[in-house]
Amino acid sequence: MKTALLFPGQGSQRVGMGRDLAHRFEIARRTYQEADDALGFAISALCFEGPEDDLTLTQYSQPAILTTSMAVFRVLTAEKGLRFDIAAGHSLGEWSALCAAGALGFADAVRLTHQRGLFMQAAVPVGDGAMAALMGMELPAVIELCMSARADGEPCEPANLNGGGQIVISGHTAAIDRAIAAAKGKGAKRAVKLQVSAPFHCSLMAPAAEQLAEALAGVTVNPPTVPVVANVTAEPTTDPAQIKQLLVEQVTAPVRWEESVKAIAATGVTRAYELGAGSVLRGLVKRIAETIETTTIGEPHEVDAFNA
Numbered sequence: 001m002k003t004a005l006l007f008p009g010q011g012s013q014r015v016g017m018g019r020d021l022a023h024r025f026e027i028a029r030r031t032y033q034e035a036d037d038a039l040g041f042a043i044s045a046l047c048f049e050g051p052e053d054d055l056t057l058t059q060y061s062q063p064a065i066l067t068t069s070m071a072v073f074r075v076l077t078a079e080k081g082l083r084f085d086i087a088a089g090h091s092l093g094e095w096s097a098l099c100a101a102g103a104l105g106f107a108d109a110v111r112l113t114h115q116r117g118l119f120m121q122a123a124v125p126v127g128d129g130a131m132a133a134l135m136g137m138e139l140p141a142v143i144e145l146c147m148s149a150r151a152d153g154e155p156c157e158p159a160n161l162n163g164g165g166q167i168v169i170s171g172h173t174a175a176i177d178r179a180i181a182a183a184k185g186k187g188a189k190r191a192v193k194l195q196v197s198a199p200f201h202c203s204l205m206a207p208a209a210e211q212l213a214e215a216l217a218g219v220t221v222n223p224p225t226v227p228v229v230a231n232v233t234a235e236p237t238t239d240p241a242q243i244k245q246l247l248v249e250q251v252t253a254p255v256r257w258e259e260s261v262k263a264i265a266a267t268g269v270t271r272a273y274e275l276g277a278g279s280v281l282r283g284l285v286k287r288i289a290e291t292i293e294t295t296t297i298g299e300p301h302e303v304d305a306f307n308a
Helices: 019-024 026-039 043-049 052-056 058-080 093-100 106-123 139-149 173-186 203-217 240-249 257-266 280-288 300-305
Strands: 002-007 086-089 129-135 156-163 166-172 190-193 269-275 293-297
Touching: 002 093, 002 280, 019 026, 019 043, 019 058, 019 300, 026 043, 026 058, 026 106, 043 052, 043 058, 052 058, 058 093, 058 106, 058 269, 058 300, 086 093, 086 257, 093 106, 093 240, 106 203, 129 173, 139 156, 139 166, 139 173, 156 173, 156 257, 156 280, 166 173, 166 203, 173 190, 203 240, 257 269, 257 280, 269 280, 280 293, 293 300
Parallel strands: 002 086, 002 269, 269 293
Antiparallel strands: 129 166, 129 190, 156 166
């Protein structure tokens, strides 16, 4: 039986995540301490105690989510002998997948995701960018909607191709508002603006991509122990140079999650574990690939129930 590991992205954070795990398992406590040391501030305290307003800020939520996912991964590896054949993550979660597969060192990944969040937040003034989730539209119709909503200096682009009838768009606030207003007339069942601090995965993030490329230049990327499916290509890769380039491209490119899950299913995977906070990916996988049984693991009782 082939197994995939899946890692959640931004939006899965919640106050209290990892707290019980760290209380129960020493290796989880050490993971949070390593993250605190790498960052020079207590990301552990933000995860365990909040406040929520701070944890939601992208420069904190990104390393916080990665650290929590890695704490779960390390506990399962140490306590349960976890083995896996392929890995993937949604947006930020791709960093967790690469870390779990040994392509990135944990301290490097924590520092870089913190910087990634800072770069993304600084790329667009607060209020100038937005994202919205569209339900019930196919990609060609979404592309047409985006083209009609955009204007000079006001992009509107597909950002998260999540599957299960959900596509997220990203861009300038005025363009996103126009797209939401027109969406139902184009066949959308729902169009909802998301509570995010920046317009991720669109061309407005180009300055952040450039800064991330500079930050990544001096970081070693190793061949991963298993293939990692990249968001940009929806294909597995093990090439360090390609991995580094795709992490940069991912900042402005759409997350091809539906295709990524189908690519995982095509390798013969029938079992997946979503590691970290939340269970969003489990729901998406269920709608994309019924042949893959997905289990969420993030709390001590879920670790106890795990059978390798």
